[in-house]
Amino acid sequence: MPAAVDTSVLLTWSLRLLCGGILLRSLQLLLNWRELPDDRLLGWSVSAHASGLAWRFRWILGYPGCLLVLLVQTVAAVVGLWLPFDALLMPWLAGLLAALQFWFNYRFAVVYHASDTMFLIGLGAVFAGAMDPANPTLGAASLLFLCVQAMLAYFMAGKAKALAPVWRNGSHLV
Numbered sequence: 001m002p003a004a005v006d007t008s009v010l011l012t013w014s015l016r017l018l019c020g021g022i023l024l025r026s027l028q029l030l031l032n033w034r035e036l037p038d039d040r041l042l043g044w045s046v047s048a049h050a051s052g053l054a055w056r057f058r059w060i061l062g063y064p065g066c067l068l069v070l071l072v073q074t075v076a077a078v079v080g081l082w083l084p085f086d087a088l089l090m091p092w093l094a095g096l097l098a099a100l101q102f103w104f105n106y107r108f109a110v111v112y113h114a115s116d117t118m119f120l121i122g123l124g125a126v127f128a129g130a131m132d133p134a135n136p137t138l139g140a141a142s143l144l145f146l147c148v149q150a151m152l153a154y155f156m157a158g159k160a161k162a163l164a165p166v167w168r169n170g171s172h173l174v
Contacts, residue, residue: 007139011129012085014146015094018122019080021115022097026074030067037063044107061107069107073100086133094127114153121149 035042044062059065076097083090101120108116129142166172 004136005140006085007129007136007143008090008133009085010143011126011139012083012087012090014122014143015080015083015090015126015130018119018126019077019097022101022119023074023077023081025116026070026077030070030074033067036066042108060103066107069100069103073097073104076100090133091127091130094123094130098123098127114157118149118153122146125149 029036029042032042034040037043044058044066060069076093079089080093080097083093087093098120101116101123105116105120125142125146129139132138161167164172
């Protein structure tokens with residue numbers, strides 16, 4: 001009979017992997033902070049995104065407010081890297097990181113795409129699985145969702161690259 005798997009350990013490792021990627025990406029942006037002002041490459045133009053509530057949150061989407069959010073995201077990712085397996089803080093940290101990732105995906109929608117969407121999906125799955133650590137079915141369902149999502153993402157990316165002539169002949173790399 002196979003041994004039972006502790007889903008909280010797997011969810012914690014999933015969170016650690018996600019935090020590692022988020023930390024690298026956040027540090028990359030913080031080191032290139034000169035590109036974040038509104039008139040630069042990674043800037044935010046409120047007039048270009050004035051639909052909805054964006055204009056009300058321009059202080060946190062624009063510069064220098066985005067630096068504060070990136071710093072909070074970096075600190076949260078560092079905490080996630082060292083989080084113990086049985087931490088009661090895990091759902092809160094996963095929820096905070098998911099909210100910050102949602103902000104990131106909105107703020108940098110023009111520049112960043114696929115991996116940041118996977119960060120958000122992964123953080124959502126970890127958050128859902130960590131909500132009730134005593135329920136192994138919930139943890140297993142969130143891990144299954146995460147695995148299926150990763151499989152689908154890699155399959156679709158591979159299919160697109162296999163069918164596109166620019167990937168097969170190498171010209172897309174240029």
